[in-house]
Amino acid sequence: MPFRLVCVLPVLTLVVAATAHAQSLNSGECISDLDALAPYMLANDAGSADYVAQRGRASFDAALATARTTAAAAPNDQACLKVLRNYLRSAFRRSHLSLRQIDPTVPNAVRASAGAPSFRLLSRQTALIIIPTFADQAGAAIEALIKEHAKDIAQRPNLLVDVRANGGGSDWTYKPLLALAEANIRRDVGAQIWATPANAAASRAACDVFAPLSQQCRDRMRQEAEAIDRAPAGTFIAQPGERPLEIVEPRDVVPHPRRIGVLVDKGCASTCEEFLIAMRQSFKVKLFGQSSTGSLDYSNLRPWTLPSGKRRLMYATTRSLRLPEFAVDLAGIPPDQVLPTPRGAEDRERELAQVQRVLESARQ
Incomplete structure (x- = not known):
């Protein structure tokens, strides 16, 4: 059974940052974060290459060009965050992909707001x-x-x-x-893990963000990172200990x-x-x-901090072996x-x- 970490919020793409006030934005900072997103996603996200292939490279390039124009005019961090989120939705996908503002005043942990069973x-x-x-x-x-x-x-x-x-x-x-x-x-x-050096690093950082008190998380992520380290970069590999x-x-x-x-x-x-x-x-x-x-098709979110240090990407590192015969993301179950x-x-x-x-x- 695949180990899935983590999606404890109904629609991660639409999560609003905890900061209540808009911060000023350095000139070019938003464009720098945007320009870093595309190559990182294509290299490390398990589903990005599939989505670009389905929609065509021209559509992907057009989404980036539109986002760069809008990012250049972003007056503050909240406006930039909106631009980057819109870009991720238009160029890649809506599910199991999110971007949020990093608030240095709160701990690095995803808190589940749902109650007890x-x-x-x-x-x-x-x-x-x-x-x-x-x-x-x-x-x-x-x-x-x-x-x-x-x-x-x-x-x-x-x-x-x-x-x-x-x-x-x-x-x-x-x-x-x-x-x-x-x-x-x-x-x-x-599911299979997309093995890249960045994904190994993201696995090692995951528990600090998702579950800092869980030893089970740390043990699992250590095994995952070591398996990625041993694999050729740019290949899908089996999840450790799973068939x-x-x-x-x-x-x-x-x-x-x-x-x-x-x-x-x-x-x-x-x-x-x-x-x-x-x-x-x-x-x-x-x-x-x-x-x-x-x-569900592309899962197991991992964190990556954008060059500005103000925003964190959550992206998918695994692809389900149900694909392409049984796709869930198209219409749900x-x-x-x-x-x-x-x-x-x-x-x-x-x-x-x-x-x-x-x-x-x-x-x-």
């Missing part, structure tokens, strides 16, 4: 698990929640798992949920519900989408709601049953009730 009994037939995030720090809580309520889950034929607005995190965190869905052979498809394709045999280690409904929306991204792909392979799982974000997009808290609760009704209507 929770459990509810909806009826004598159906239990509910709500998973707002698969962020690294949520893994222990998810495992503990399932252990605490194992008896309640086992006594009911139906389980509803709500992953709406779950922006992702690390794949290992959802393994306890996969155990509840085991019913048949599952096929887990991995390109893993055939997972079903086990019977926990009491299983007979039917599982997964409630999803457009906020389910990255690792959350990997979770959907794994879960829906089970014969007893159905997806409900709306299509997911579409942010569709549900088995489509539900209207909820407009507020009451609609969200009605969505839960609708899925519960479907589960409890099953004849067997």
Whole structure:
């Protein structure tokens, strides 16, 4: 199973910098950052060459020329940030690619704003698990929640798992949920790392930005950087300790519900989408709601600070081995049953009730 680090915000491209005031901009500074972006992305981002090939070099060059004109007139850092973000979206892609202002007054860490996982009994037939995030720090809580309520889950034929607005995190965190869905052979498809010296350096710096207190992160990133160091530059290599394709045999280690409904929306991204792909392979799982974000084909974000030192790029260093046959980024992962997009808290609760009704209507 691929280790995915990190996407704990629903749409990283649109994240607003923490600084509340616009700073003055040195002449030419914005253009220097812009001019550094294109060669860095083409050399190190795992998906950039694919996107440029799809759209054509002329379109790519035109996007850069337009951005240079706008960057030259940027009056402050916030205006420059907007120019650079627009350029990344127009020249490359919208998902798993972001740029943010570096605020020296806050620690170098990505904070997940989503809450803790929770459990509810909806009826004598159906239990509910709500998973707002698969962020690294949520893994222990998810495992503990399932252990605490194992008896309640086992006594009911139906389980509803709500992953709406779950922006992702690390794949290992959802393994306890996969155990509840085991019913048949599952096929887990991995990803390959784009090996460059810059990506090795970015892997070594990743935990300082993403998870400074996680030893698991540091161990994993050290292995990854060492593997990249050993590889020829400009090649795709296997992720350390992982297989390109893993055939997972079903086990019977926990009491299983007979039917599982997964409630999803457009906020389910990255690792959350990997979770959907794994879960829906089970014969007893159905997806409900709306299509997911579409942010999975190019993944495993790593940081790079632009020449100005004021802005940090987050870019993808892996490409899924599902490509090109099974692309997720184009339209997301569709549900088995489509539900209207909820407009507020009451609609969200009605969505839960609708899925519960479907589960409890099953004849067997």
